[in-house]
Amino acid sequence: MLIKRKICMVGAFAVGKTSMVRRFVESIFSEQYLSTVKVTIEKKTIRRGEDEFVLMLWDMAGEDAFQSLQMSYLAGASGYLLVADGTRRATLEKALELQGRVQQTIGSTPFVAAINKNDLAADWEVTEEMEQGLRGRGWTVFRTSAKTGEGVEEAFQALNLAMLGRKP
Amino acid sequence: MSSPPLTPAVLTRLGYAVFEDAGAGALSPVGELPHWFARAFGPDAVTGGRFVPGDTSPFLENFLPQAEAVWSSGEPLPRGESGGWIERGPGGEELALEAEALLLEGRRILLILNPQERFEETRRVLQLARNDKLSHERLLREIQTKEVLLHCIVHDLSQPLTALRGCLSLLGMGLPAEKLREVVEIADRQTRRQEAMIRDVLNVFASEMAALQGGGAAAGVDVAQSAREVVQEYSAAFVSQGAALAADPRLAKGCGWRATGEPERLRRLFANFLENALRYSPAGTTVTVGVEEDGDFLRAYVDDQGPGLPEGVTAANLFRLFGKGKESTGKAGLGLYFCKITAERWGGSVGCENRAGGGTRFWFRLPRLPAAREPASPGTAPAAAPVSQTRIEPVAAAAAGGATVRDARSLRILLADDVEINRQIAEELLARAGHRVTSVEDGRAAVAAVQREPFDLVLMDVEMPVMNGLEAAQAIRAWEGASAGRLPILAVTGHDTPADRERIRSAGMDGQLVKPFDSEALYREIAAVCATAPPRPAEQEVSTTSGTGPARCGASMREQLLARFGGDARLAASLARLFLKDAPRLQADVRGAVDRRDSEGLARAAHALKGAVGHFGAEAAREAAARLERIGREGDVHHAGEAFEQLSARLSTLCEELSAFANESSGRSGRVATAGQPSKRSRGGSWGIG
Numbered sequence: 001m002l003i004k005r006k007i008c009m010v011g012a013f014a015v016g017k018t019s020m021v022r023r024f025v026e027s028i029f030s031e032q033y034l035s036t037v038k039v040t041i042e043k044k045t046i047r048r049g050e051d052e053f054v055l056m057l058w059d060m061a062g063e064d065a066f067q068s069l070q071m072s073y074l075a076g077a078s079g080y081l082l083v084a085d086g087t088r089r090a091t092l093e094k095a096l097e098l099q100g101r102v103q104q105t106i107g108s109t110p111f112v113a114a115i116n117k118n119d120l121a122a123d124w125e126v127t128e129e130m131e132q133g134l135r136g137r138g139w140t141v142f143r144t145s146a147k148t149g150e151g152v153e154e155a156f157q158a159l160n161l162a163m164l165g166r167k168p
Numbered sequence: 169m170s171s172p173p174l175t176p177a178v179l180t181r182l183g184y185a186v187f188e189d190a191g192a193g194a195l196s197p198v199g200e201l202p203h204w205f206a207r208a209f210g211p212d213a214v215t216g217g218r219f220v221p222g223d224t225s226p227f228l229e230n231f232l233p234q235a236e237a238v239w240s241s242g243e244p245l246p247r248g249e250s251g252g253w254i255e256r257g258p259g260g261e262e263l264a265l266e267a268e269a270l271l272l273e274g275r276r277i278l279l280i281l282n283p284q285e286r287f288e289e290t291r292r293v294l295q296l297a298r299n300d301k302l303s304h305e306r307l308l309r310e311i312q313t314k315e316v317l318l319h320c321i322v323h324d325l326s327q328p329l330t331a332l333r334g335c336l337s338l339l340g341m342g343l344p345a346e347k348l349r350e351v352v353e354i355a356d357r358q359t360r361r362q363e364a365m366i367r368d369v370l371n372v373f374a375s376e377m378a379a380l381q382g383g384g385a386a387a388g389v390d391v392a393q394s395a396r397e398v399v400q401e402y403s404a405a406f407v408s409q410g411a412a413l414a415a416d417p418r419l420a421k422g423c424g425w426r427a428t429g430e431p432e433r434l435r436r437l438f439a440n441f442l443e444n445a446l447r448y449s450p451a452g453t454t455v456t457v458g459v460e461e462d463g464d465f466l467r468a469y470v471d472d473q474g475p476g477l478p479e480g481v482t483a484a485n486l487f488r489l490f491g492k493g494k495e496s497t498g499k500a501g502l503g504l505y506f507c508k509i510t511a512e513r514w515g516g517s518v519g520c521e522n523r524a525g526g527g528t529r530f531w532f533r534l535p536r537l538p539a540a541r542e543p544a545s546p547g548t549a550p551a552a553a554p555v556s557q558t559r560i561e562p563v564a565a566a567a568a569g570g571a572t573v574r575d576a577r578s579l580r581i582l583l584a585d586d587v588e589i590n591r592q593i594a595e596e597l598l599a600r601a602g603h604r605v606t607s608v609e610d611g612r613a614a615v616a617a618v619q620r621e622p623f624d625l626v627l628m629d630v631e632m633p634v635m636n637g638l639e640a641a642q643a644i645r646a647w648e649g650a651s652a653g654r655l656p657i658l659a660v661t662g663h664d665t666p667a668d669r670e671r672i673r674s675a676g677m678d679g680q681l682v683k684p685f686d687s688e689a690l691y692r693e694i695a696a697v698c699a700t701a702p703p704r705p706a707e708q709e710v711s712t713t714s715g716t717g718p719a720r721c722g723a724s725m726r727e728q729l730l731a732r733f734g735g736d737a738r739l740a741a742s743l744a745r746l747f748l749k750d751a752p753r754l755q756a757d758v759r760g761a762v763d764r765r766d767s768e769g770l771a772r773a774a775h776a777l778k779g780a781v782g783h784f785g786a787e788a789a790r791e792a793a794a795r796l797e798r799i800g801r802e803g804d805v806h807h808a809g810e811a812f813e814q815l816s817a818r819l820s821t822l823c824e825e826l827s828a829f830a831n832e833s834s835g836r837s838g839r840v841a842t843a844g845q846p847s848k849r850s851r852g853g854s855w856g857i858g
Contacts, residue, residue: 006230013298033302035295037287038252038264041226056226066297070251076230088305121484122508125309 004054005163006076007156010069010102011083012094013062016116019146020083021059024156029147036061039073046160053160069098071105079110079163081155086115086143089125110162112140114155119145176272179279187219189239189276193232195219204282208255208263227253228267228280235269239276246271252287264288321502323662325365327587328358330662330684334593337687341600344799344807354589364443368502371436372509388537389429391466392419395457398438402446410451413442416458425459427466427534428514437510440503441470441530448474448528462533465516469531476522483519507532578602579624579698584614584640585660586632594627597687601694602817611640618644623655625698628677630661637661638675645676656697660685725825728785741833744826747780754780755819758796762808770808771800777815781822789818 009017018036022028025044042057058077063069074080080102084095095113102109113134115126134141140158144151176186180199187195196217206213209224221228231250238248250267257263264287268279335355343351399415406413438457445455453473460467477486487508504518511518516534523529581603585591591607598605606623608614612635614628626644630637641657648654659672659680672680679697681690729740754777761769778793792815799808 006226014302033299035291035298037291037294038254039227040254040256040262043226064298064301066294072234072251075234090305121482122488124484 001051002054003051004056005078005160006056006058007159007163008058008074008077008080008102009060009083010080010095010098010111011062012085012088012091012098013064013067015062015083015085015088015091016144016146017062017081017083018059020081020114020116020144020152020155021057023146023149023152025057027149029149031147037067039070044156046157048160055156055160063094063098069101071101074102074106077106077109079112079159081159082111082113084113084115084126086117086124086126087120089130092126092130110159112142112155112159112162114142114144114151116144116146118143118150119147176275176277183281185280187278187280189235189278190218193220193222193229195221195278198277202282204263204284205280207257207259207261208265208282210258225255227255227265231267231269235267235276235278238269239271252283317502321365321369325362326662326684328362331355331358331589331593333684333686334590334597338593338596338600341687342810344810345804354592358589365502368440368506372502372506388426389431389434390425391427391429391434391468391534392425392459394431394434395419395438395459395468398435398442399457402439402442405446406449406455409446409449411446411449412454414454414456416456419457419459425461425466426537428516428537429534433510437507437532438468438470440507441532444503444530445470445472445474445528448472450474453527461536464536465533466536467531467533469529471523471527471529473527476526476528477520483521486520487518504530578604579694580622581605581694582614582617582623582626583607584609584611584626584632584637585629586610587629590629594690597690598627600687601691611635611637611643614640615643615647618655619647625694626655626657627681627694628657628659630659630663630672637677638671641672641675641677658693658697726829729829737833741830744784744830747784748823748827748830750780751777751819751823755816758793758815759812761800762796762805762812765805767800767803767805769800770805771797774800774815781819784822784826786818786822789815789822792818 009021011017013035014033018034018040019029021042022030025042036059038061040059042059044055044057046053046055058073060069060073061067082095082099082102084092092115099111102111115131117124131141131143140162142151142155142158144155146152176188176198179186180202183202185201185205186198188198190196197214197219201214209219213219213224221232227250234248234250238246247268247270250269252264252266255263255265263282264284266281266283268281270277270279332355335351335358338351339348396415396419399413403413442455442457449455449472455473456471458469458471460469487504508518511532511534514534516532518530518532520528520530581598583591583594583598583605585594585607586609591609595605595607606617606621608617610632611628614626614637615635617623618626626641628637628641632640635643637659641659644655644657656679657677659675659677660683661668661672661680662683664680664682669680679693681693685693729744730737754773757773758770758777760766761773774793774796778790778797781789781793792811796808796811796815799805799811
């Protein structure tokens with residue numbers, strides 16, 4: 001069966017949302033940071049048993065003082081990946097804030113948190129305790145690296161499972 | 169003149185792609201479509217007069233329900249914007265698009281616009297702003313990091329000063345040649361340690377500066393040769409610690425193992441790993457240096473047989489700037505960070521992990537280069553076995569007595585400090601003041617020691633691994649509860665701010681000794697803390713050697729005497745009294761020989777005294793006598809004074825215990841001998857027997 005899903009990438013600017021999408025879809029990574037403006041949509045098909053899932057990945061512009069998250073893009077989303085940058089603690093705080101706003105907009109939609117840039121673990125500001133704090137909220141949290149690929153596939157797969165109503 | 173009506177034809181002329189709702193998720197173009205439309209959606213996007221967004225544009229497909237809401241709203245001039253999106257066309261071109269739904273002359277219209285120039289400008293400004301923002305954040309983090317780093321560096325650089333000032337205090341006391349050498353060696357080690365730290369600091373700063381200036385370009389270096397040279401250079405340091413340093417046999421055939429790098433920094437890289445291994449290698453273990461091929465890289469490693477990485481410690485943490493931070497001692501935490509930034513600058517990486525068989529492996533890998541034509545230098549082949557391995561005898565205990573002893577009481581002191589050299593110096597100074605010292609390496613061991621045996625005072629370093637001094641003090645106070653009395657705890661710390669003092673006080677400690685300290689400060693603070701401390705429980709006073717009050721025989725001495733004399737207390741007491749009667753003469757003979765600088769006489773008299781005290785298993789006194797005997801045989805009587813003081817102090821202790829034993833065993837009351845008090849008939853060092 002062919003199942004179509006809309007997944008939104010949500011997070012502060014420069015946390016690696018676009019890089020995660022490119023790693024997941026094309027298995028590539030670029031060191032260069034290019035701001036996403038508005039939204040770009042990528043497609044990835046994954047198979048699970050007899051079912052084929054077409055994941056429409058809405059790579060939304062990161063929020064900061066210059067550009068805010070466009071809530072209208074969230075309409076019809078089956079789930080979202082909440083991304084933070086492990087080397088910048090403030091992006092985790094932003095992720096917490098965005099999660100609240102997203103939930104207000106589209107209700108309790110399945111999501112998975114990805115703390116990205118684990119390849120720079122030596123420079124991380126996000127601590128184990130903070131991660132535990134997120135898990136304590138019932139969140140599913142992955143440490144990811146779009147650069148090495150670590151945890152990226154797993155995070156998307158976990159989100160897909162969550163969208164199917166199953167615990168990752 | 170009225171303006172022309174806004175018709176679909178006009179909108180087409182303005183560059184819009186104009187569509188009208190065709191139902192069932194399809195749109196019909198109105199008029200001619202602009203050129204960009206085919207680039208965005210492909211040349212065949214409109215087929216048979218129909219454009220189906222679901223086939224080509226997920227964004228538009230997602231927007232259609234909102235458009236439907238607009239068209240069906242019933243409002244007079246309804247319109248709804250989609251917000252912008254990026255459509256990647258079949259040719260890979262990214263086009264910025266916006267859509268809008270509106271009712272125009274009753275027709276359900278959907279407009280698509282390509283504001284490409286505005287988009288590019290927005291993206292350019294946004295990119296600049298965000299780059300600046302990221303740079304600013306990075307700079308703030310670096311400033312914070314540097315501030316903490318500076319704190320760590322100052323703290324660690326000041327550490328050797330404690331030992332150095334202790335050494336200077338000892339030198340001021342007048343030491344025999346043997347002890348003098350030992351103290352000078354300690355001081356020398358501390359200066360070298362400080363020098364190494366300064367070198368680390370300069371290395372890191374130089375490397376970071378090179379990176380900022382775009383420098384650090386490296387040609388090629390023979391990794392195996394560098395490893396061999398460093399092994400040779402450092403083997404002596406390992407020997408002095410009772411450990412061994414070995415080179416992996418494969419290094420001998422490592423000709424042509426060239427990698428990206430620069431010789432001096434590569435040597436520093438190896439050296440930092442070795443210095444790290446040296447700190448964590450127990451005596452009797454071997455550290456091995458090797459190099460192996462790893463795909464397109466060469467991997468160099470340093471394997472130790474130490475305790476391994478503690479649980480929760482990761483390579484990422486260890487290699488970060490001052491990664492070991494305050495949890496570690498003795499180093500500013502720059503060495504491993506230097507290894508990381510250097511290896512990474514050369515296109516390599518660093519890491520560490522626990523080895524299956526125990527110990528830790530620290531490694532770095534560098535991009536491999538084609539082998540050089542010339543062979544590696546001959547004659548530097550390493551041995552498969554350790555280069556050398558020598559055990560160093562522990563440093564002898566300090567002499568007791570001396571001009572600088574400040575405290576009249578002999579205290580049982582628990583010393584908790586994770587830095588060996590600090591313990592060594594403090595033990596020396598405390599022993600010279602006549603105190604008995606038990607040393608432990610961390611707070612947890614201190615708590616265990618307090619619960620195990622009685623002490624009169626704890627000297628507690630604040631910054632220690634496993635459990636710090638504050639936590640240990642709190643644990644001791646909690647254990648004491650309300651009933652067991654209060655054991656004085658003197659904090660030893662390098663921090664002396666009001667906040668630090670408050671932390672120490674809150675942890676339940678009674679005072680603080682600020683590092684670096686000298687003997688005067690040590691004795692003064694001990695006296696101050698002990699003077700204000702409430703009295704300890706009576707049972708803990710029993711084994712304290714004191715110059716006042718009735719003497720008591722310690723349980724261990726009683727057991728020892730009974731064991732030596734077949735459990736016959738009367739016999740033991742009788743022999744003790746005989747010794748007590750004879751001892752002043754034996755001691756006077758030794759003193760006379762010292763005063764006359766009579767080497768032969770000193771050797772003879774000390775030998776006699778050694779034999780006498782040996783009957784009672786008095787090992788400390790026997791050692792002191794043996795030392796004087798040795799001095800006499802070697803003819804070095806100029807330095808016998810201090811040794812004689814030591815002997816006197818130990819004899820005092822022995823006589824006090826023997827007289828107490830004799831009194832207790834014969835049922836007599838009162839004091840038989842007062843140890844350490846010079847009699848009126850002889851000069852200092854003898855004692856009177858009542």
